[in-house]
Amino acid sequence: MLNDASRFSPAAKRVILLTGFDPFGGDMQNPSWLIAQALHGQRIAGHVVIAAQLPTVFDEALQHLQALVAAHQPALTLCLGQAGGRAALSLERIGININDARIADNRGHQPIDTPVVPGGPAAYFSTLPIKAMLRATLCAGVPCEVSQTAGTFVCNHVLYGLMHMLARGTGQAGARGGFVHVPWLPAQGTPHLPLRDMVRGIHTALWTAMLVQSDIALGAGATY
Numbered sequence: 076m077l078n079d080a081s082r083f084s085p086a087a088k089r090v091i092l093l094t095g096f097d098p099f100g101g102d103m104q105n106p107s108w109l110i111a112q113a114l115h116g117q118r119i120a121g122h123v124v125i126a127a128q129l130p131t132v133f134d135e136a137l138q139h140l141q142a143l144v145a146a147h148q149p150a151l152t153l154c155l156g157q158a159g160g161r162a163a164l165s166l167e168r169i170g171i172n173i174n175d176a177r178i179a180d181n182r183g184h185q186p187i188d189t190p191v192v193p194g195g196p197a198a199y200f201s202t203l204p205i206k207a208m209l210r211a212t213l214c215a216g217v218p219c220e221v222s223q224t225a226g227t228f229v230c231n232h233v234l235y236g237l238m239h240m241l242a243r244g245t246g247q248a249g250a251r252g253g254f255v256h257v258p259w260l261p262a263q264g265t266p267h268l269p270l271r272d273m274v275r276g277i278h279t280a281l282w283t284a285m286l287v288q289s290d291i292a293l294g295a296g297a298t299y
Contacts, residue, residue: 107155120285156230158256162266163218170234199238201253217276
């Protein structure tokens with residue numbers, strides 16, 4: 076299993092870090108990790124994709140992510156998470172500084188109304204060109220949307236924590252990051268998407284994120 080990215084050290088630190096989570100909430104598999112595994116080792120815009128698995132555990136997930144970012148100095152970090160009930164790849168716009176868990180995480184922790192980072196800003200925006208990624212993914216024939224909320228479970232915890240790390244200078248200068256929620260697999264319920272389509276969509280989104288610095292620079296409109 077590709078859950079220890081420290082064994083993969085390409086030259087010159089030209090890395091895209093792609094993370095997924097382990098299964099949670101009674102599921103036997105998590106599509107976010109299956110997608111990351113499928114793209115491990117791919118070369119995108121001169122960078123190699125390193126896949127790593129995060130635990131679905133508050134605080135522990137961020138500790139693991141911080142170690143990965145510090146070790147690999149990725150130019151871009153994209154974290155993936157499962158969102159049952161969504162019918163499309165959801166490009167998250169914002170992470171908020173709150174943990175409010177509806178269910179317990181994989182270690183039985185269930186924080187209610189606690190900050191991700193005490194004293195941190197109320198929110199961080201993704202630094203990825205989500206509108207450009209949206210258009211490219213839709214053009215590839217994969218359902219996609221811009222999402223205004225990453226929830227308040229471990230996925231939002233990781234998105235906010237990632238953006239806080241990058242804002243404070245963890246990793247290489249100019250590094251960017253964001254988060255995408257993915258639907259269930261067909262075996263998990265409805266709505267769902269086939270794994271091959273989700274892999275294709277994330278591959279397209281990564282290419283776009285590497286080639287486009289920002290939606291503002293591209294002159295991206297508000298179509299979504």
